[in-house]
Amino acid sequence: MLSAPRATLVGMNHSQLTALGRALRLLGEHGEALSADTPDAKLHEVKDDLRRALDLLEESVSAAAPTTRCAEHPQGPVDESAPDLCLLCETRRRAARRSEYASGPRPVPGEAVSPSMSRYGVRGDRPQPQQRWLPEAWNGREWELCGTPRRDRQEAELYLAAQRRGSRPAMAYRLVHEFTDYEVLRVWGTPVHVDIEPLGNL
Secondary structure (H helix, E strand, O other), rough: OOOOOHHHHHOHHHHHHHHHHHHHHHHHHHHHOOOOOOHHHHHHHHHHHHHHHHHHHHHHHOOOOOOOOOOOOOOOOEEOOOOOOOOHHHHHHHHHHHHHHHOOOOOOOOOOOOOOOOOOOHHHOOOOOOEEEEEEEOOOOOEOOOOOOOHHHHHHHHHHHHOOOOOOOOOOOOEEEEEEEEEEEEOOOOOOOOOHHHHOOO
């Protein structure tokens, strides 16, 4: 279906807009009725209606077709590699990117400027260390993870308290802090080594 640029429709009078709308609706009806059995006489009728719609559009359009998809520079020079095809906006975006990479972080007034950038970055650029709280239970032979590791210590302790009040609590529970290394923070109960073989494996 044909469509006219929005800017040109604004300058159309009411009668032009009504006639163009009627012509386009008629073309839509032709398109829905088309089939493999459409006779040539019907196709000639479609061609005449299509010419009539194009003539109405030609009378209504007062400006040249836009060369770009840019709302600021619709008739501006074209850059095929730009997402909006606008050379002016793309040049501005490239200049902004170049200045951002070339200048780097701006120095704060009053602070000494480092002679060179460290290849490893500064302390503030490094990711913060991660820590987790691991709930573990004693299974009679070793400690095993008994729940999802938590980011919050209080949440992990509440989880272990609920486990201890459960219907089948383990012999002992502990909370392990995972941070660079492992550090046992607190132990509930007394872990006793239990031989799972009958009669002490005799």
